[in-house]
Amino acid sequence: MSKFQNEYCISVSNLKKQYSRNSSYVVNNITFNVKNGTVFGFLGPNGAGKTTTLKILTTILNPSSGSVYIFGKDLFKNQLEIKRRIGVVTQNPSYEANLTTERALDLYGMLWGIRDKKMRKGKVNEVLRTFELESIRNSKNDELSIGQRRRVQVAREFMHEMDLLFLDEPTVGLDPSARRQLLDYIKVHVKSGLTVFFTTHIMEEAEYLCNEIAIIDKGKIIAFDTPTGLKQKYGGGAKTIELTFKDTLDEFFMNLLKATINKKNSNKDSGNNRSKSYIDVNGKHTITITVNNVEEIISEILQIVSRHGLQIESIAINPPSLEEVFLSIVNDDNRNGE
Amino acid sequence: MNMLIVDRILLLAYRNLVAAIDRIFLIWQIAFPVVYIFVAGYAYSAMIGDQGISLGSLTVSYTSFLTAGMIGFNVMNGSTVAGAIIWNDKRNGMFQQLLVMPFSKAQYIISNLITIILIGLASAAAIMIIGLPTMYEDVKITLWGIPYTVYALVIGSIFFGSFTIILSTKIKSSEGYNVISNGLFLFFAFVSTAFYPAQGLPWPLSVAFYINPLTYIVDISRAGIFSQIDMFTNIQVLVITLLAAVVFMIATKSMVRMKV
Numbered sequence: 001m002s003k004f005q006n007e008y009c010i011s012v013s014n015l016k017k018q019y020s021r022n023s024s025y026v027v028n029n030i031t032f033n034v035k036n037g038t039v040f041g042f043l044g045p046n047g048a049g050k051t052t053t054l055k056i057l058t059t060i061l062n063p064s065s066g067s068v069y070i071f072g073k074d075l076f077k078n079q080l081e082i083k084r085r086i087g088v089v090t091q092n093p094s095y096e097a098n099l100t101t102e103r104a105l106d107l108y109g110m111l112w113g114i115r116d117k118k119m120r121k122g123k124v125n126e127v128l129r130t131f132e133l134e135s136i137r138n139s140k141n142d143e144l145s146i147g148q149r150r151r152v153q154v155a156r157e158f159m160h161e162m163d164l165l166f167l168d169e170p171t172v173g174l175d176p177s178a179r180r181q182l183l184d185y186i187k188v189h190v191k192s193g194l195t196v197f198f199t200t201h202i203m204e205e206a207e208y209l210c211n212e213i214a215i216i217d218k219g220k221i222i223a224f225d226t227p228t229g230l231k232q233k234y235g236g237g238a239k240t241i242e243l244t245f246k247d248t249l250d251e252f253f254m255n256l257l258k259a260t261i262n263k264k265n266s267n268k269d270s271g272n273n274r275s276k277s278y279i280d281v282n283g284k285h286t287i288t289i290t291v292n293n294v295e296e297i298i299s300e301i302l303q304i305v306s307r308h309g310l311q312i313e314s315i316a317i318n319p320p321s322l323e324e325v326f327l328s329i330v331n332d333d334n335r336n337g338e
Numbered sequence: 339m340n341m342l343i344v345d346r347i348l349l350l351a352y353r354n355l356v357a358a359i360d361r362i363f364l365i366w367q368i369a370f371p372v373v374y375i376f377v378a379g380y381a382y383s384a385m386i387g388d389q390g391i392s393l394g395s396l397t398v399s400y401t402s403f404l405t406a407g408m409i410g411f412n413v414m415n416g417s418t419v420a421g422a423i424i425w426n427d428k429r430n431g432m433f434q435q436l437l438v439m440p441f442s443k444a445q446y447i448i449s450n451l452i453t454i455i456l457i458g459l460a461s462a463a464a465i466m467i468i469g470l471p472t473m474y475e476d477v478k479i480t481l482w483g484i485p486y487t488v489y490a491l492v493i494g495s496i497f498f499g500s501f502t503i504i505l506s507t508k509i510k511s512s513e514g515y516n517v518i519s520n521g522l523f524l525f526f527a528f529v530s531t532a533f534y535p536a537q538g539l540p541w542p543l544s545v546a547f548y549i550n551p552l553t554y555i556v557d558i559s560r561a562g563i564f565s566q567i568d569m570f571t572n573i574q575v576l577v578i579t580l581l582a583a584v585v586f587m588i589a590t591k592s593m594v595r596m597k598v
Contacts, residue, residue, distance in 0.1 A: 058438045060598050080440055088438040094431030096357040107357060111349055111439065166438075 008069075009164055009195040010034035010057065015066035017052055017219075026052045027063070028219035034212075039186070039196040041210030041227075043203070045330055049219040050199045051091060054168050057197065058088050071163065087157040091168040091199075093149055095141040101152050102128065102137045105159055112160035123159055130185065131155035132178075147173045154182060158189075165189075166197045171205060183209050203323035213322075215329055222333045227322055234329050235320040239294045241301070242318065244286045246311040253308050254281065260300055261291065278324070285313070290324050346441055350449030355456070358423045358432075367416055367461045368468070371408035375469045378533075379404045391535050394566035402473035404533065406563045409465055410556035411532040413458045413491050417498030418519060420450045421506035425515065434598045447503060447593045451586075455495040462491050462559075478565035486571065487562030490578075494555035497582040500589035507592040526552045531560075554578040 010033065017027040027049045034040040044050045055061040057068060059079050068075040070082045096104045105127055109120040128134050131151055136144060141152065150173040157165065167186075171179045183205060186196055200206055206213055207227045215223040215230075225233055261277050278290040291297050294317060305312060320328075379401040390397035398406075427433040436446060470477070502519060509515045527533075529543070530552040536544055547553050554574045561571045 055598075060434060060437060080442070083438065083440045086438075088435070090431060090434055090438070092431045092434070094435040096432065097426070097430050098360070099357050104357075107353060111353060111436075 007035060008033045009036045009038075009071065010040070010197065011067075011069040012053075012057075013067045013069075015053070015056065015068065016064045017049075017056060017061065018064050025064075025219050027056070029066070030216065030219070030221045032214050032221060032224060034195060034197060036195055037190060037193050038211040039190055039198055039209050041206040041213040042197060042199045042216065043201075043206055043213055043326060044199075044216035048216045050216060051168060053216070054166055054197070054199060058086070058166055059083060085163045087160065087162040087165045089154050089157050089165070089167045089170045091172075093146070094153060095149055097142045098140065100138050100140050101133055101144070104141060104152065105156055108156045109159040114160070127155045127158055130158070132181070147175060147178070150174055151178055151182075158185075162194065164195045164197065168199050169201065170198075171200065171202065179205070203321065203326055207322040215326060217330050217333045223329045230329075231320060231322065231325050234325045238290055238292050238320050238324070238328070240318045240320055240324065241289045241291070241294060241298065242286065242314075242316045243289070243301070243305075244313045244315075245305075246285070246313045248284045249281070249287065249310075253304070253310065254279075254287075256304055256308070257287075257289075257301065260304060261289065261297060264293070264297055264300060265291070278327070290320055290328075343445065347445050347449045347452065350436070350441060350445060351452040351456070354423055354449060354453040358426055359419060359453070359457075360422075363419065363422075364457070364461075367412065367457065368464050370415060371412050371465050372468055374411075375401065375405050375408055375465075375472055379472060392537070393535075393560065393564050394568060396476070396478075396564055396566055398473070398476040398564060402476040402564075403535070403560075405465070405469035405473045406560040407532040407556050408469065409462045409487070409563070410490060410494060410559040411527060411530075411552065412461050412465055413494035413555060413559075414498045414523060414526055414552050416457045416461055417454050417495055417502050418523070419457060419502075420454050420499035421502030421515065421519065423450050423453065424503060424506040425512050429512075437598060443593050443596075444590060447590055450503065451496055451499045454499045455492050458491050458495040459488070473563075477563055479563070480565045483562040483565040483567065485562070486567055486575070487559045489575065490555050490558035490562065493575075493578055493582050494552075494559075497551055497555070497578065497585055500582070500585040503589040504585070504592050507589075507596045526550055530556060532556045551578060551581055554581075 012033070013031050015027055015030050016025055018025045030049075030053065042050055042053065052061065056063050057070070057075070059075065059082075062076070071085060073082060075082055096107065099107065102124060105124045106120055109123055114120045114123065128137055131154070133148075133151060133155060136148055136152075139148075141149060144152065150170075154167075154170050165186075171182060174182065186194075186209065190196060196209075198206070198210060210227060212224070212226055213230060214221050223230060223234060258279055261279065265277050277292075278288075280288040280290075282288060289297075289301070298317075382404070383400045386400050390399055391403045393403070424433065427436070433446075437443065505519055505522075506515055509518060529546050530550045531547060532552060536547045536553070539547065554577055558571055558574050558578070561567050
């Protein structure tokens with residue numbers, strides 16, 4: 001127990017959830033720990049079990065079995081005490097339709113126990129300034145755009161002090177500048193000791209913010225590491241070739257390219273070393289090829305390009321992004337499950 | 339009850355009053371019975387003539403009878419707020435948000451009932467003041483009678499508030515909720531002693547009146563206003579208290595089981 005208290009903010013062990021006796025497990029025996037003062041990314045495709053796990057951790061749902069310790073305390077025996085120290089931004093919008101932004105923030109502060117009116121007003125002004133909400137201070141929530149409403153919803157959570165913040169896809173609907181602003185604001189709070197449990201579909205965000213990442217699929221955690229660790233472990237030496245052409249790409253060229261890469265990889269697979277390859281077409285001029293054997297394949301690609309009479313504008317070889325690693329992990333899991 | 343829990347419940351009740359209730363509804367809550375008192379009251383009085391309505395040892399005018407009845411009726415009307423709060427909170431995501439904060443479902447349900455009790459008492463006081471000119475000759479305010487009226491309003495709020503909470507947790511669409519609650523409340527309103535006395539009714543209608551909880555609430559509050567408390571009033575207090583306790587327990591269970 002002392003280890004929990006000292007090191008881990010959240011400790012989940014053998015957690016299972018099924019909605020009815022005959023249904024399959026939505027969360028299937030997952031175990032993980034979240035260190036204090038870090039951002040923990042919980043990623044997974046739609047329906048993987050992310051939100052169900054989050055609902056259990058925020059006391060909305062009871063698990064079928066397993067244990068959850070938050071701040072070293074059993075969540076199900078100390079719900080109220082734990083809830084006083086956490087903040088939650090739910091995936092679904094939540095707002096007081098009839099209130100202005102300012103009044104809604106003030107009321108939220110009051111619900112969180114800030115009784116002193118002056119103190120509340122100061123906090124409201126700080127939050128309005130930090131999240132650039134001053135222009136909609138007097139607008140009713142009902143009148144706001146989806147993005148503005150989301151900003152208020154996230155900003156509202158900073159009206160109170162907390163040790164752990166659950167963010168369920170908090171940047172949905174936010175413009176890039178507001179998104180970056182929020183991530184930076186969270187980073188500042190993490191530096192001063194806040195722990196964040198973060199779910200997102202946007203891998204760049206996870207890479208930018210998270211210290212550790214767990215990938216969940218079909219209710220099970222299929223990968224767990226730091227973003228760099230995941231790339232090293234699951235990137236498997238893969239690299240991405242990004243080719244931009246001056247000419248428009250045609251179907252014949254694409255089919256030829258795919259056939260060549262697949263042939264090269266199948267030759268290698270027979271040598272008991274399974275190779276991964278993905279080809280993405282980005283618009284009419286750019287393709288991204290992810291392969292393990294860049295050195296072997298690049299010359300073949302250039303030969304095809306030359307034979308086809310295409311002119312290359314730029315070529316870049318990069319390590320795989322977290323998104324590519326995520327796709328690779330989830331696709332492998334799907335293949336193994338078949 | 340722990341002071342902290344009371345504090346949490348009052349905070350939620352304050353939030354309901356500030357954020358979750360439509361102001362137009364509050365205006366309607368007073369305007370609706372007032373229209374009945376001044377329009378239906380005088381129109382029916384003209385039809386009935388000078389003959390009064392007997393209440394225990396007292397005979398009161400129809401407008402007095404109706405105004406006192408509207409105070410009890412108003413409680414039922416106001417209780418729809420409890421269901422509306424839940425519907426709005428579910429629709430706007432605030433139900434889930436409040437439950438991840440340091441509040442429990444039990445605190446949420448009690449705060450809703452406190453909200454409608456406050457609305458019920460405030461609107462009853464407003465109706466009493468506005469309607470006083472129609473019944474000042476018959477009203478007998480006594481220290482013994484006031485608690486009966488207040489109790490009827492509080493227990494009525496708990497009964498009908500719990501009832502609308504059950505409806506809002508069981509019915510899946512807001513349209514369905516509105517249709518069913520309006521239909522049931524129409525029965526409650528017009529098959530009760532809110533608008534007319536039960537004496538002299540054909541027996542099946544008389545039975546229907548007394549299986550209607552609104553009759554008990556209206557009778558008790560009226561007995562308090564006119565100081566006509568007898569053994570039957572006390573039996574009615576007992577019956578409505580038991581009914582309210584049962585409905586409250588069912589409402590709490592429904593809320594606890596409700597999926598978020």
